[in-house]
Amino acid sequence: MLRDLTHALLQAARDEGAEEAEAMAIRAAATGIDVRNGSLEHAERAEGVEIGLRVLISGRQASVSGADHRQDTIRTMARRAVAMARSAPVDDSLGLADTDQLATETEGDYLQQFDTSEAPDPAALEDRALRAEAAALSVDGVRTVESANASYSHRESWLAMSNGFEGGHRRSQHATSCTAISGSGPGMERDHAGEGRIWAEDMPSAEEIGQLAGERAVARSGAHRPPTGAFPIIYDERISSGLIGHLLSAVNGTAIVRGASWLRDAMDMQVLPESITVQENPHLPRMSSSRVFDAEGLPTKPRDIVRDGLLTSWTLDLATARKLGLESTASAVRGLGGPPAPGLSNIRMTEGDHSRDELIADMGRGLLVTSLIGSSINPTTGDYSRGAAGFWVENGKISYPVNECTIAGNLRDMLMRLTPANDARDWRAVRVPSLLVEGMTVAGA
Structure with missing residues (x-):
């Protein structure tokens, strides 16, 4: 799907008179869970597909982007981008790479940027955030936990250019954070701990993150x-x-x-x-x-x-x-x-x-x-x-x-x-x- 969208963008740009063009399509999804006082405070889920197009005409350029990827919208985007580029100032340094400069290797699987294990569901994320909060509260001297969060996101992108290059990336991200508060009144101090990894198996435990946040907050007392x-x-x-x-x-x-x-x-x-x-x-x-x-x-x-x-x-x-x-x-x-x-x-x-x-x-x-x-x-x-x-x-x-x-x-x-x-x-x-x-x-x- 993403590849097809970038090809449609490039074709629309050519049809409108662009000399060079590059198109990008991104599909992303993210889930985040915030807890406080031992219960769910906020849950957020976002996902969608977005597209972007850059066109170049005689040293001029313009970029447009949007979340609507219907064919008539793509044509409208290309038309507007070309019109904007024709009114832009000239910059002789602009232009796509020559073909002999382009990467011949576009598969980066050895970089292991996507966690192939099962994605955590909201309940698992809530449990992780709750465990971080509980660990922070267990530290002697912690008054309260301002926030504890766990999230998971994944993103896939595809880039295509009129010089013949195309390739994509697929990435995932697990994250947990906690902010603890020590003291009271004007003597309150807060501190934070948080970690993010591509692979869940590389993450420190929620308890480690929460405890570290608590210890840091207490160390700042006075x-x-x-x-x-x-x-x-x-x-x-x-x-x-x-x-x-x-x-x-x-x-x-x-x-x-x-x-x-x-x-x-x-x-x-x-x-x-x-x-x-x-x-x-x-x-x-x-x-x-x-x-x-x-x-x-x-x-x-x-x-x-x-x-x-x-x-x-x-x-x-x-x-x-x-x-x-x-x-x-x-x-x-x-x-x-x-x-x-x-x-x-x-x-x-x-x-x-x-x-x-x-x-x-x-x-x-x-x-x-x-x-x-x-x-x-x-x-x-x-x-x-x-x-x-x-x-x-x-x-x-x-x-x-x-x-x-x-x-x-x-x-x-x-x-x-x-x-x-x-x-x-x-x-x-x-x-x-x-x-x-x-x-x-x-x-x-």
Whole structure:
């Protein structure tokens, strides 16, 4: 069905005068269950088929999408897309891939992105959410559970282009989460735990997730502001991927083309300590962002973004690559309603030799950050400021929980002064360990 829909879209686009076109069809279904106080609070089920079309005419493009896939609707979509494209500004970098650039392998079964076991029914999801809630409530000091959720979704997509490429993906996702609250009145603190996997057999138990949420909430009881000054900071593994995410955003082709990146002149320069490599690997089994081809039909492969501390690659789709006079890194991603853009799949960063606790001991006095709030980051200069919460460290040991503080620095300097721990988790799409960063500013009491 999906393949037939994309072929109908392409034919309609040709009939309306499109020079090039690409069509996508997606069939998806999701079920989510929320519980509270030991009973069902909310159940949601959504499913449907959606279609999208992008047309290109002499360096102009337009995209349309919809959920109605009747033949007359498809013709109307194509007519509107072509009319919009003819009124769009010219961009000579636009265009589909040449046929010799296209992926010849489109079957990615070895990536195991779809759980072939029986899908959980709503009763099974409710049971999982209830068990997570009960486990959180069993933790001494937990006052209540704000929410507990379990969900399952699956999605099938098909992409076809007028240059002859076509292929599809089939993915599933199981997820469980829980948010617990400790304390009362103005002293209330909340914290969260959640996990998602393609295969149900890879999921941690609901009890593990609920207990972790409860323990995290209780550990935050009595939080207050830390002192103000220049201190080392450890980004806990829970949130350390966000710090590396700023580097990944800065090397995205869209930012580089616009000149709106603090790393725009840093190619082949050192941006991380010499011992650290950051690699993208789209071919890891059972990871939700793995893929054998990108959204423009190009074959994907592992690549180093940073190698031994040196920046070696931008993240490029066809359009940004053409603007820069380079080759695409097969990094295009897209949704139904817009053109491709550079994006990432699985990121792996070099780990260190020491545990997080050893880094805490070496740090002596400083801040362990476990959550971040808000963001003030200058994409051109790399100036960085964020609200934070976590734990104050004295004499190499966690002393007390902290909140309502701000941490600040400059990303270029921060990344050059980091030390990774060895606690990265395999199931993270951006697999980054806890990170010790020297010499940041903490604004607290």
